[in-house]
Amino acid sequence: MNENWIEACAADAVAPEDVIRFDHGDRTFCIYRTTADKYYATDGHCTHAKVHLAGGFVMEHIIECPKHNGRFDFTTGQAKGAPACVDLKTYPVKVEAGKVFLDLG
Amino acid sequence: MPVEFTPRDYSLVGRDTKLAEERGLASAEWYACPISRQRLKELMQRRDGPALRDTIIWFALLIGSGVLGFLTWGTWWAVPCFLVYGVIYGSTSDSRWHESLHRTAFKTTWMNDALYELASFMVFRESVSWRWSHTRHHTDTIIVGRDPEIAVPRPPNLRTIVLAFFGLKSAPKEFPRMLRHAFLGRLDPGEATFIPKEEQPKVFRNARIYVAIYAAVLGLAIYSGSVLPLMCIGLPTFYGSWLMVVYGLTQHAGLAEDVLDHRLNCRTVYMNRIHRYLYWEMNYHVEHHMFPMVPYHALGKLHQEIKSDMPKPYSSIWNAYCEIVPALLKQHKDPTFFVKRELPQHVKPVPALEPA
Numbered sequence: 001m002n003e004n005w006i007e008a009c010a011a012d013a014v015a016p017e018d019v020i021r022f023d024h025g026d027r028t029f030c031i032y033r034t035t036a037d038k039y040y041a042t043d044g045h046c047t048h049a050k051v052h053l054a055g056g057f058v059m060e061h062i063i064e065c066p067k068h069n070g071r072f073d074f075t076t077g078q079a080k081g082a083p084a085c086v087d088l089k090t091y092p093v094k095v096e097a098g099k100v101f102l103d104l105g
Numbered sequence: 106m107p108v109e110f111t112p113r114d115y116s117l118v119g120r121d122t123k124l125a126e127e128r129g130l131a132s133a134e135w136y137a138c139p140i141s142r143q144r145l146k147e148l149m150q151r152r153d154g155p156a157l158r159d160t161i162i163w164f165a166l167l168i169g170s171g172v173l174g175f176l177t178w179g180t181w182w183a184v185p186c187f188l189v190y191g192v193i194y195g196s197t198s199d200s201r202w203h204e205s206l207h208r209t210a211f212k213t214t215w216m217n218d219a220l221y222e223l224a225s226f227m228v229f230r231e232s233v234s235w236r237w238s239h240t241r242h243h244t245d246t247i248i249v250g251r252d253p254e255i256a257v258p259r260p261p262n263l264r265t266i267v268l269a270f271f272g273l274k275s276a277p278k279e280f281p282r283m284l285r286h287a288f289l290g291r292l293d294p295g296e297a298t299f300i301p302k303e304e305q306p307k308v309f310r311n312a313r314i315y316v317a318i319y320a321a322v323l324g325l326a327i328y329s330g331s332v333l334p335l336m337c338i339g340l341p342t343f344y345g346s347w348l349m350v351v352y353g354l355t356q357h358a359g360l361a362e363d364v365l366d367h368r369l370n371c372r373t374v375y376m377n378r379i380h381r382y383l384y385w386e387m388n389y390h391v392e393h394h395m396f397p398m399v400p401y402h403a404l405g406k407l408h409q410e411i412k413s414d415m416p417k418p419y420s421s422i423w424n425a426y427c428e429i430v431p432a433l434l435k436q437h438k439d440p441t442f443f444v445k446r447e448l449p450q451h452v453k454p455v456p457a458l459e460p461a
Contacts, residue, residue, distance in 0.1 A: 018146070049132055049244060057149045057398045059212075066398055068240045069207045080214075082233070083240045085301060 005094070005101045012098070014039070019063060019074075021054035024104070029091065030054050031100055032074045034061065039093045041102045042076050047072075047079065047086035113249045113362075115258045116293035121250030125363070130248045136366040137395050138411035146405045148410075151212035155402040156204075159382065160220065163201065167193045170394055171337060187336055191345025192383075195272065198227035199349040200385035200401075204249045206239055209400040210385075228349075229272075229279055229342045231286065231315060233307040235301055241299040243320055246394055247362050247370040253295060255359045260440040261433045269350045272343040284313035289432065353386045355425045359432030367394040369446050373408065374419040391415060416446040 008022045014033040021044060024030045028044035030053045043054050046065040055066040063074045070084030075090040092103040111424035125426040127133050170193060174186035202224035204210040208217040238253045245251035249258075257266065268274045285291055292300060292310045300308060318338070325334040332340075361369045371391040376384065387393060389404035392411065399407050412418070419425040428444060436440045 018142075048240075057146070059151065064208075064398060066396075068243055069209065069397060071208070081218075082236055082304060085303060 004104045008100045008102050011095050017058050019058050022084055041091040041093045042074050042088045048083045081093050117298045118293050125248050125250045131251050133365050138414040140410050148407050149398045153212045156210040191341040192348050195341035195345025196348035197383045198224045200387050202228045204385050204401050231311050237300045247357055249362050259436050261436050270347040272346045283312045287316045355388045358429050361443050367391050368415050374425045
């Protein structure tokens with residue numbers, strides 16, 4: 001299986017229980033940090049409408065879309081009910097030397 | 106030579122739908138007042154406490170007035186009881202419906218969803234189709250041809266506005282729609298533009314449940330030879346929804362269409378504590394549209410954070426209606442007229458668009 005680790009940001013660039021945007025080429029992602037300092041990454045846009053989730057609200061392991069309140073479990077990408085009906089794509093993440101890396105495959 | 110006004114097409118599959126898409130108004134990016142991420146995070150925090158307190162009071166008012174109405178039925182004392190019951194059932198269910206639709210009322214998801222299903226039934230809106238309708242309303246607020254919830258199209262039909270206070274605008278539209286969903290299992294072309302295919306069976310299932318409940322209540326009224334069961338379920342939509350319309354018209358009536366700035370097409374109206382309880386703080390309507398993740402109990406604080414970037418709020422419901430009534434009367438004669446909200450001098454609406 002191919003690995004394609006991309007350096008995304010400093011680990012402390014994401015506040016606990018929050019999300020930031022990361023753009024790479026013509027793609028955009030969200031990087032999440034939980035209160036337990038675990039990091040996750042998903043596609044940046046909500047699957048319901050093309051709204052960036054980085055402006056959304058993180059509640060434990062849930063990201064809520066800032067426009068229509070659609071919710072996803074960002075640890076699995078699972079959509080948690082209308083208007084979010086299609087799962088979000090997730091990406092492996094690792095933290096090394098204080099930096100967050102995404103595996104874009 | 107005067108330019109003749111071309112009537113707008115408010116359907117979701119017509120000329121103005123295409124026009125809105127061509128002009129970049131569909132699913133567009135909207136202006137948001139500047140606020141720090143940290144402060145917004147604080148305001149977005151969900152809590153169960155305020156909505157639990159408010160919902161317990163709400164149920165107490167609903168059940169209390171209903172029981173008193175039942176006990177005093179046949180006397181004049183039943184009139185004030187059902188006036189209160191009707192307003193709680195037929196009007197304040199709207200704001201409960203709205204806040205729980207956004208899942209911001211409670212922190213706990215099932216509490217939002219339970220209140221949403223109950224309030225949807227009470228306000229006579231099938232819950233699944235109206236969730237999607239309101240989602241579109243937030244995507245394309247007062248964009249002609251895109252927003253299914255434009256309450257006052259131009260030119261305004263003044264007779265329809267008066268009928269709305271007695272539930273005679275929404276119910277005659279909603280009931281045939283509910284019957285079509287229940288018995289034919291079919292959406293109209295406009296609904297099909299915003300309700301995804303996978304959600305449609307839920308619409309038909311819910312419509313059948315609603316129709317079955319109404320049929321049971323009607324059957325009970327006929328069996329008992331009394332209108333009392335219908336006074337409790339069904340008729341509040343007609344005799345109790347007037348306050349919902351009083352509040353609802355303040356939201357957008359008379360303001361601009363086809364702008365991507367909620368400060369220009371929504372009103373924030375200062376209301377007293379009782380109105381804010383009944384309306385669940387939806388008087389902060391600009392704030393709600395701009396930041397729908399902020400729960401109702403934090404909208405007042407959000408208003409304080411961003412008010413310097415907003416038009417002057419209306420000082421009262423009366424103050425808002427002093428603008429709305431003349432504006433609608435003027436629009437009746439001149440459908441191109443709308444109220445231009447004045448932004449603070451240092452800010453400009455974003456983006457500034459040419460009129461259609």
